[in-house]
Amino acid sequence: MSMLKDPSRKYQAFPPIRLTDRTWPDKTITQAPIWASSDLRDGNQSLIEPMDTEKKLRLFKTLVQVGFKQIEVGFPSASQTDFDFIRTLIDDKLIPDDVTIQVLTQAREDLISRTFESLKGSKQAIVHVYNAVAPAFRRIVFNQEKQGVVQIAVKAAQLMKQQAAAYPDTHWTFQYSPEVFSSTELDFAVEVCNAVLDVWQPTPEHRVILNLPATIEAATPNVYADQIEWFCRHISRRDSVWISLHTHNDRGTGVAASELGLMAGGDRVEGCLFGNGERTGNVDLVTMALNLYTQGIDPKLDFSDIDGLRKIVEDCNQLPVHPRHPYVGDLVHTAFSGSHQDAIRKGFTLQRTNPEGLWEVPYLPIDPADIGRSYEAVIRVNSQSGKGGITYLLEQEYGISLPRRLQIEFSQVVQKETDRCGLEMTAPQIYALLEQEYLQANSPYQLKSHRLQEENARCSVDVEVGFNSDLCHWQGVGQGPLEALVASLPVQVEIMDYSEHAIGSGTQAKAAAYIELRVEGGRAIHGIGIDSNITTASFRALFSALNRTSHQQ
Numbered sequence: 001m002s003m004l005k006d007p008s009r010k011y012q013a014f015p016p017i018r019l020t021d022r023t024w025p026d027k028t029i030t031q032a033p034i035w036a037s038s039d040l041r042d043g044n045q046s047l048i049e050p051m052d053t054e055k056k057l058r059l060f061k062t063l064v065q066v067g068f069k070q071i072e073v074g075f076p077s078a079s080q081t082d083f084d085f086i087r088t089l090i091d092d093k094l095i096p097d098d099v100t101i102q103v104l105t106q107a108r109e110d111l112i113s114r115t116f117e118s119l120k121g122s123k124q125a126i127v128h129v130y131n132a133v134a135p136a137f138r139r140i141v142f143n144q145e146k147q148g149v150v151q152i153a154v155k156a157a158q159l160m161k162q163q164a165a166a167y168p169d170t171h172w173t174f175q176y177s178p179e180v181f182s183s184t185e186l187d188f189a190v191e192v193c194n195a196v197l198d199v200w201q202p203t204p205e206h207r208v209i210l211n212l213p214a215t216i217e218a219a220t221p222n223v224y225a226d227q228i229e230w231f232c233r234h235i236s237r238r239d240s241v242w243i244s245l246h247t248h249n250d251r252g253t254g255v256a257a258s259e260l261g262l263m264a265g266g267d268r269v270e271g272c273l274f275g276n277g278e279r280t281g282n283v284d285l286v287t288m289a290l291n292l293y294t295q296g297i298d299p300k301l302d303f304s305d306i307d308g309l310r311k312i313v314e315d316c317n318q319l320p321v322h323p324r325h326p327y328v329g330d331l332v333h334t335a336f337s338g339s340h341q342d343a344i345r346k347g348f349t350l351q352r353t354n355p356e357g358l359w360e361v362p363y364l365p366i367d368p369a370d371i372g373r374s375y376e377a378v379i380r381v382n383s384q385s386g387k388g389g390i391t392y393l394l395e396q397e398y399g400i401s402l403p404r405r406l407q408i409e410f411s412q413v414v415q416k417e418t419d420r421c422g423l424e425m426t427a428p429q430i431y432a433l434l435e436q437e438y439l440q441a442n443s444p445y446q447l448k449s450h451r452l453q454e455e456n457a458r459c460s461v462d463v464e465v466g467f468n469s470d471l472c473h474w475q476g477v478g479q480g481p482l483e484a485l486v487a488s489l490p491v492q493v494e495i496m497d498y499s500e501h502a503i504g505s506g507t508q509a510k511a512a513a514y515i516e517l518r519v520e521g522g523r524a525i526h527g528i529g530i531d532s533n534i535t536t537a538s539f540r541a542l543f544s545a546l547n548r549t550s551h552q553q
């Protein structure tokens with residue numbers, strides 16, 4: 001078997017929705033939807049090993065901490081583990097007053113009564129019932145005509161009403177999902193839902209939830225948005241219903257579909273953290289929420305410690321989060337490539353001058369600090385990197401600010417090394433290379449010591465220099481220490497550029513000095529000196545450049 005030359009023999013294009021006056025493309029999302037986490041149900045049912053009670057509890061508490069107010073906690077009629085877990089939540093009073101748990105059931109009598117039994121004693125709960133309504137499911141799964149499928153839903157709705165009446169101390173909310181809504185004839189989806197609403201008789205004060213799943217994502221996200229807008233226009237009692245979106249990610253557009261679905265009238269979004277869920281996953285609620293955040297909208301979910309959250313979710317799901325996963329992947333705030341690093345470094349420098357201003361660092365749609373990440377991993381260096389990245393790491397990790405031409409010179413040294421080893425270079429490795437190349441460039445001339453005297457604005461210097469196995473004394477006079485040192489040298493040099501800065505502060509502070517030197521009319525070469533004494537640092541820089549010049553001749 002191989003891919004078909006003519007895939008239309010096997011696959012059909014999804015038909016477009018007839019909605020020429022669609023309004024959603026002109027809408028924007030201006031507030032967070034009602035979030036409902038399905039991690040403990042849809043997420044859990046898709047795991048290789050479903051969570052045990054301990055893991056479920058851990059994840060439940062985490063979801064509460066993040067700020068979810070509606071949490072689907074399981075399918076209690078399906079397994080004793082789920083049933084017991086729900087009992088634990090209720091009996092041990094682990095559900096905060098402002099959190100509503102939700103449970104799922106098929107539209108079958110025995111399962112519905114078991115579901116209500118599991119919720120006995122809860123203050124409030126959402127009971128979520130579903131049956132598939134799409135043509136293929138009617139034919140293949142239920143072997144029913146449309147009316148048969150409507151009857152399954154209506155009967156379940158009636159049973160739920162009866163069961164709820166038997167437990168009057170709980171505040172019940174009903175939820176119905178016409179499963180595979182996205183592949184169902186729209187008028188039929190509305191027909192089934194209207195029939196369910198006729199049973200439940202919701203009011204604006206006591207609404208029900210109609211959850212419209214893209215159980216299997218089958219079209220571009222604009223089609224889902226059209227479906228939602230069409231549905232919202234045609235459903236009866238719109239003001240008594242919360243329209244809930246439940247998208248999967250089969251085509252990789254689960255987030256886009258939910259976002260467009262919100263523009264099209266959705267009130268609520270069900271999904272999982274980091275996109276866990278059946279097959280390619282449910283819509284990723286973290287991405288959705290942080291997408292809102294980066295548009296300046298409070299998502300009402302708190303991801304201030306996104307790495308801590310990821311760890312818990314990975315432990316509970318026993319599934320890793322991809323390094324490229326939006327916002328949370330290990331590499332998503334990291335730039336390896338030169339032009340990105342350059343732009344990021346400049347962006348950070350500018351941002352620091354106005355920390356309260358709008359975030360505008362190129363290539364970083366979010367400030368990593370807002371989600372608890374350090375800037376450490378923002379720039380990493382390999383053979384694709386340029387001077388910007390190297391400079392950034394030296395600045396951040398070692399407080400060393402190389403002057404521009406020295407950045408260019410040193411980046412070539414790093415480039416040679418990354419090309420040679422083919423690996424990433426960490427900040428300590430880059431610093432080690434800097435040390436080796438500049439700070440340890442002490443042959444043939446080794447600065448042993450120096451003595452300075454200042455008189456009448458004249459400086460005289462006496463330096464002790466190791467040269468081969470000899471010890472020499474060089475003496476010179478000038479207006480400043482550096483000029484005096486230059487005058488003492490046995491070769492003709494010209495200082496093309498000099499700069500210095502402090503590294504750190506207080507008693508631990510050191511000075512870094514940078515010199516660009518031309519020796520006897522040759523090529524300009526750089527040197528670096530670091531010392532707690534600024535004059536010594538500048539002398540070291542000069543010797544570093546002098547020695548490097550002799551290596552390069």
Ligand SMILES: CC(=O)SCCNC(=O)CCNC(=O)[C@H](O)C(C)(C)COP(=O)(O)OP(=O)(O)OC[C@H]1O[C@@H](n2cnc3c(N)ncnc32)[C@H](O)[C@@H]1OP(=O)(O)O
Pocket residue numbers: 042045075077078079105106107108111130131132141142152179215
């Ligand atoms: C898209 C989703 O994520 S939907 C949620 C899916 N999640 C799960 O199914 C996880 C938990 N489920 C289970 O553990 C089991 O399915 C149980 C315990 C609920 C039921 O198990 P079983 O009774 O063995 O039945 P099974 O799941 O095989 O059910 C198939 C039967 O239920 C019917 N059925 C399936 N879904 C529904 C539904 N939503 N409403 C009514 N009947 C349904 C099928 O037509 C089939 O009927 P048939 O036996 O007359 O042909």
Ligand SMILES: CC(C)C(=O)C(=O)O
Pocket residue numbers: 042104130177179180211213214215216246248
């Ligand atoms: C039960 C429903 C909402 C579901 O999980 C789906 O259709 O994907």
